[in-house]
Amino acid sequence: MSAHTMDISLTVNGEAVNERVEPRMTLVDFLRENLSLTGSHVGCEHGVCGACTVRVDGVVVRGCLMLAAQCEGAKVETIEGVSDNGEIADLQIAFEQRNALQCGFCTPAMLLTAQELLKAGGVPSRDEIREHISGNYCRCTGYHAIIDAMESVAQARAGGKK
């Protein structure tokens, strides 16, 4: 093995993955190119736009600011995983109903980020929602519809628990 490739083992959306990567490969490129999981998008590649958001060991991270090499033994989840297992089905429906997406470029990342806040429980205020998604750019919707969607899901989930 040369100094510039290494073998990594991790789980992605619940499945074991063993791959050979260059250390310089970012996590989001690894997911898109090696595993063809293209739901995670690449925008700015320096941490500003949030389009590359994925979940590593249960928390959202920037896929462009983490190396695949750092994911040895990690549990990685992408939009494909949380869509397939139904975890965010209510959020997806609300985004569609409230026009919280247009081109959809920001959407997978926005959904994962939204889920992190809503998973914590309770009904966050609109200001708290704004703050939580402050790191995810959307160039289409103007954000209000996204906040509406998140708020309605938070209310529905809280209501459902009573």
Place this chain on the structure above:
Amino acid sequence: MKPAPFAYAKPRTLKEAIALLGKHKDNAKLLAGGQSLIATLNMRLSAPTLLIDLNGLKGLDRIARKGAKVEIGALARHVDVERSDVIAQYAPLIARAMPHIGHPAIRNRGTFGGSIAFADPAAELPACLLALDGEIEITGPKGKRTVKAETFFKGLFETAIGPRDVLTAIRVPAAAKDNRYGFSELSRRHGDYAIVGLAASARTTSKGLADVRLAFFGVDATPLRARKAETALTGGTIDDKRLNAAVAALDLDPSDDVQATAAVKKHLAGVLLKRVARQLLETRT
């Protein structure tokens, strides 16, 4: 863009990390949260041949009160500092600053030590350490040494950390009953680096405020104390006249940057000074 090629090492001990630094000298870079470093690699502003990932080191992420001080391990992540009860109780200034650092996904990875080592001139934590008269523990080939925040920040992105050193911990005095803190910043979007910010600490006495420390960020190459304004707020009752005098005494000399002109920054610094001075006068719960 994509980074230039590099090799990757994940040492298990601090000693190993320092040995790797010694062997590879200027060609190696330490990787902590990666929230600044990987961005600069992606932009090819930096092209090390080896990354030494510190995330395999155990025990460097503790947050604890140790006697009269609070110690934060270099690898403590922003999110853990933000949620720490120890920090809320004994380092309330830091607790107040944390939500302003980037966005949740950034705080899930970024580390306290990384922010101090990176020393961005517009960053919150270096200014908090200066306001708190904190100290930085550095471990090198010859062992540990401690540097005061006052002398740690040397210039633009330049600190007292040598090429074979690892920043291992940060210590600040634990908050006592009579300590007062203030924090405010102005940024374009929540979580962005500040245009101008101010972290402050003081002690309340029967004769007014004492030991006032005002640490501005975003106004110079390093966080900067406004000493004349500190003096203007020391002792006696603080009314509008005193506040205006303190603003007039602000000894800052910002330069224009991408965010704002020098004149705007100077004006905003005055606005923040008034806000923060009022916070210093509030009783702490």
